[in-house]
Amino acid sequence: MVYEAFTQHSDGTLIIGPLRSDDSGVFTCTASSQQQLEQRQLQLKVQADLKITTAPNSIQVSEGSTALLPCVVSGDNVNIGWSRNGVPVRPDGRKILTSSDGSLILNNVKPSDEGTYTCNAYTGIYSVSATAEVRVTKDTQGGDVPPECVDQPELANCELIVYARLCSNSYYSSFCCASCTRHSQRNKRFGRLG
Known part of the structure; x- marks a missing residue:
């Protein structure tokens, strides 16, 4: 201490x-x-350290669903803004929302919502930022994924779990039930091994 x-x-x-x-x-x-x-x-006047304590993670979401990009910041008199591919994102109160802690919520996502999202936090002359990728997948499975089978992006990056072929691991796949189920269905449909 x-x-x-x-x-x-x-x-x-x-x-x-x-x-x-x-x-x-x-x-x-x-x-x-x-x-x-x-x-x-x-x-x-002593300013508290400007820090992003909860940064957004890169996520993959189904078309029509909701994407949540957290951006929780510590510090005094902090302003938070979001950009997508370098262009400011303007909340409209319906499709694009920001929560009281600065997180970004995208409702009814479409393929056109894909991109690199950056949370910019600034106070006075100091600023910090964090970036995450958003990918939107078309849900072509119909009702193949049971409603109780969902991803838990706050516990694991499901895109990475699928890419690393960890869906056969019951521990990791339990956090990424929807992604792993879809991946398994695609492999069966196209005769791929994974």
Whole structure:
């Protein structure tokens, strides 16, 4: 654990460190002699670290479903904006929404919604960003995937699980039931091994 220290040098300089957000406030420097007294005040504002604590993951979603791209940020007075392929994404309150924590929600996704989505968080002169790919698949399986068989993207990147051929592993496939089932059906349909 790092402990905060206040050190005053012989020339009057005050050193504070490491800074914490509750160090914010007004500091008064007082210099006096027998003849006079001088005071100067300085306001110190300590900003919390700007960090993306929950970043979006690359996801694959079925056409017509909802895509959720989380972007949870720590810091003070943070602004969050989203872009797709470098172009700002404007929430319309219906198809494109942003939650109170800054996450992006895309309803009724279409192939035209595919792309690289970037969460940009900024405060003052500081900024951080995180990027994720969104891929949209056409659901050609009809009712082949049972309704209780769903992906859990918050636990595993299902696109990666399928790509790495981990669907035969019961632990990983349990998080990616829908993706693994569709992959298995495609392989049977086209006679591929995987």
